[in-house]
Amino acid sequence: MAESAEAPKLVYLVTGGCGFLGEHVVRMLLEQEPRLRELRVFDLHLSSWLEELKTGPVQVTPIQGDVTQAHQVAAAVSGAHVVIHTAGLVDVFGRASPETIYKVNVQGTQNVIEACVQTGTRFLVYTSSMEVVGPNVKGQPFYRGNEDTPYEALHKHPYPQSKAQAERLVLQANGRKVQGGLPLVTCALRPTGIYGEGHQIMRDFYLQGLRLGSRLFRAIPASVEHGRVYVGNVAWMHVLVARELEPRAELMGGQVYFCYDKSPYKSYEDFNMEFLGPCGLRLVGTRPLLPYWLLMLLATLNALLQWLLRPLLLYAPLLNPYTLAIANTTFTVSTNKAQRHFGYEPLFSWEDSRTRTILWVQGSTQ
Numbered sequence: 001m002a003e004s005a006e007a008p009k010l011v012y013l014v015t016g017g018c019g020f021l022g023e024h025v026v027r028m029l030l031e032q033e034p035r036l037r038e039l040r041v042f043d044l045h046l047s048s049w050l051e052e053l054k055t056g057p058v059q060v061t062p063i064q065g066d067v068t069q070a071h072q073v074a075a076a077v078s079g080a081h082v083v084i085h086t087a088g089l090v091d092v093f094g095r096a097s098p099e100t101i102y103k104v105n106v107q108g109t110q111n112v113i114e115a116c117v118q119t120g121t122r123f124l125v126y127t128s129s130m131e132v133v134g135p136n137v138k139g140q141p142f143y144r145g146n147e148d149t150p151y152e153a154l155h156k157h158p159y160p161q162s163k164a165q166a167e168r169l170v171l172q173a174n175g176r177k178v179q180g181g182l183p184l185v186t187c188a189l190r191p192t193g194i195y196g197e198g199h200q201i202m203r204d205f206y207l208q209g210l211r212l213g214s215r216l217f218r219a220i221p222a223s224v225e226h227g228r229v230y231v232g233n234v235a236w237m238h239v240l241v242a243r244e245l246e247p248r249a250e251l252m253g254g255q256v257y258f259c260y261d262k263s264p265y266k267s268y269e270d271f272n273m274e275f276l277g278p279c280g281l282r283l284v285g286t287r288p289l290l291p292y293w294l295l296m297l298l299a300t301l302n303a304l305l306q307w308l309l310r311p312l313l314l315y316a317p318l319l320n321p322y323t324l325a326i327a328n329t330t331f332t333v334s335t336n337k338a339q340r341h342f343g344y345e346p347l348f349s350w351e352d353s354r355t356r357t358i359l360w361v362q363g364s365t366q
């Protein structure tokens with residue numbers, strides 16, 4: 001990947017490139033990576049917006065495929081210089097079985113690693129998650145911690161378990177010899193809760209607020225901090241890591257980086273109100289309207305209903321014991337590791353991130 005003034009020659013592959021984060025990574029690469037010749041976008045479901053990207057100077061190649069199918073992954077990876085693996089099953093609501101979550105997140109990641117090794121691709125960037133660390137099952141707070149902060153990463157839920165296992169696989173693969181004899185260089189990015197254009201849960205809260213007479217009711221104490229990061233900055237971190245992995249392989253190989261920016265530290269609900277407020281909603285209550293034990297009872301009832309109804313229909317509300325526990329446990333990061341290791345500075349200020357998100361929420365329901 002040596003720097004050159006010649007014609008662009010790099011081939012990148014983005015798995016999950018049609019997802020919420022994946023779309024931003026794809027667009028950011030096209031804007032910010034001048035050395036790109038071809039961009040392969042691999043996803044289970046290809047989006048129609050890919051068509052509009054085909055007219056630009058970079059060859060955009062949509063590949064409909066499944067990361068659980070090793071041969072499909074190997075075919076997509078073959079000849080790529082860099083793989084950005086964002087594909088994953090993001091499910092904390094009980095929509096998919098634990099087996100399916102494991103298959104996509106863990107087996108899918110193993111397939112990506114093996115494909116790199118077999119085909120000689122040397123640089124792999126993995127989208128991990130804050131959830132590989134916490135909140136843990138003990139509900140211990142992680143207050144403005146960094147990549148080296150001691151914390152017991154104990155999980156029972158299949159999503160964080162699968163992300164943690166996949167991250168381990170990626171980091172252990174650093175240094176493995178790929179086809180041709182050179183070492184694989186890997187690293188993992190751990191976003192906190194991502195927000196921005198395309199964030200469906202934000203949209204769901206907006207629609208719920210509209211249905212409730214332009215109100216939402218506070219359920220989480222304002223003092224519980226929940227880490228959030230703007231999708232454009234997460235995408236920018238992926239682009240920078242992909243670019244710097246070769247020249248800084250010694251330093252960055254096998255490393256993890258939290259994704260961060262200047263988004264303020266707030267509770268999950270107060271943070272959402274930064275966008276939903278200007279869209280006309282208000283958050284009722286300075287304290288949770290229902291006590292925690294009652295919310296936990298409702299969340300447990302939801303889980304029970306989900307189980308009972310499963311043979312008939314999929315009942316997967318936002319509130320369940322796991323999501324309540326995450327929202328109720330402080331988890332925020334404060335670090336500059338990405339800045340020290342590869343010169344990351346957020347591309348979007350908090351004001352920009354906020355404005356872009358508000359405009360998206362306003363436009364998303366019309």
Ligand SMILES: NC(=O)c1ccc[n+]([C@@H]2O[C@H](COP(=O)([O-])OP(=O)(O)OC[C@H]3O[C@@H](n4cnc5c(N)ncnc54)[C@H](O)[C@@H]3O)[C@@H](O)[C@H]2O)c1
Nearest residue numbers: 016018019020021043044066067086087088129191193194
């Ligand atoms: N959304 C967040 O707040 C957040 C926070 C931290 C980490 N992450 C991680 O970021 C990544 C992207 O998350 P997202 O929020 O954009 O989710 P998303 O569901 O919007 O995107 C995931 C994409 O992966 C694709 N995909 C799923 N299964 C696949 C398979 N078997 N084969 C190929 N493609 C498949 C989906 O079609 C989708 O386009 C995930 O790995 C997730 O764990 C997300």
Ligand SMILES: C[C@@H](CO)CCC[C@@H](C)[C@H]1CC[C@H]2[C@@H]3[C@H](O)C=C4C[C@@H](O)CC[C@]4(C)[C@H]3CC[C@]12C
Nearest residue numbers: 090092129131192193219268318319323324326327
């Ligand atoms: C109790 C409700 C009252 O309003 C609020 C429930 C909110 C939850 C649905 C969300 C609270 C925290 C979110 C998660 C967090 O931001 C980090 C995540 C990591 C990422 O890898 C996947 C998404 C998520 C698990 C995210 C999902 C939604 C929440 C649980």
